[in-house]
Amino acid sequence: MITSTVTKVVILAIFLLGCLPMVFVYITYRFEWQPVPRTNSNTLNLVYDERLGVAETFLILLGVVYPVVSWVTVTFCTSVLVLQLRQSYKWRKSNTQGAEVSPAGNQAGTANQSQQQKSTKENHVTKVVVMVAVVFLLCFVPVSANILADLIIPEYSIDGTLRYLHLINGMINVLFTELNSSLNVVVFSVSGQKFRSVLFEILSKGPCKK
Structure with a gap:
């Protein structure tokens, strides 16, 4: 629990x-x-x-083990959440159809409307979760690929023959990590009306206003 x-x-x-x-x-x-x-x-x-020879262990953990574990965890949790939300949506939809057939008056109509609102919110949550997971995977795959290439290819290092490519990819990876943190705010702002209104309210007040 x-x-x-x-x-x-x-x-x-x-x-x-x-x-x-x-x-x-x-x-x-x-x-x-x-x-x-x-x-x-x-x-x-x-x-x-x-x-000591432990730098390789650090690179393997940071570049191979942790990324794979994070990808599997994010994919698994997102898939489970999406499946649960879809099952809940189907269950609410079947109950809504049953309520439409049964003559229950205003109470049935209110319950039907409430079920539809909950289903709409669940669909919205599903889309947001999938978008955040996709952004995370797309932004961190290049970072892990760069570290993995550093382990496999001897020339691909800061003092190897491919040092300029290593340096350029390193700067791009920093950009991807910063982009991941920035895009989360954009995703929630575009998809969430309440989050967007609160964010705009905070930004409109400024740092010195109350």
Whole structure:
């Protein structure tokens, strides 16, 4: 059963799993005193330790495991939600047709109208969920493909023969991630009248107005 406690635990677990790859990044660096002959002194530097060999693990988690898990999870949850909403729509539609046949007076007409409104809202929710899922998948597939290519192709790196292509794709990937966050607001604004009205009200007030 989904409760507030279960929701908090799941969100916390997702956050911790998302931070897990960064552990592999931090443990590959260490402080080291290095001599400076020109000034006859030592400086404390942050040095990357290649002997640990955990950078590949970080890239595999971030570029292969996490994206595949997120794609499967988003696709599965979206499919289940769409199927449940369609079943609910069919059930409401059958009840609405039954109410139209039975002579129940004004109460039946009110119930019929309420069922139709709920069905319309459910169809609207289905479209919004599918749009958000599609935007997420389209924006993060190039990012994962770029990281996967970095693992498979040795020349495709910051110091390889394909470094310029690697740099250009890296900038494009940053654009895709920012685009994903921006498009969610656009999707909800276009599809949701209440969200759009509240958003316009907030923007019209400005940062210094109350």
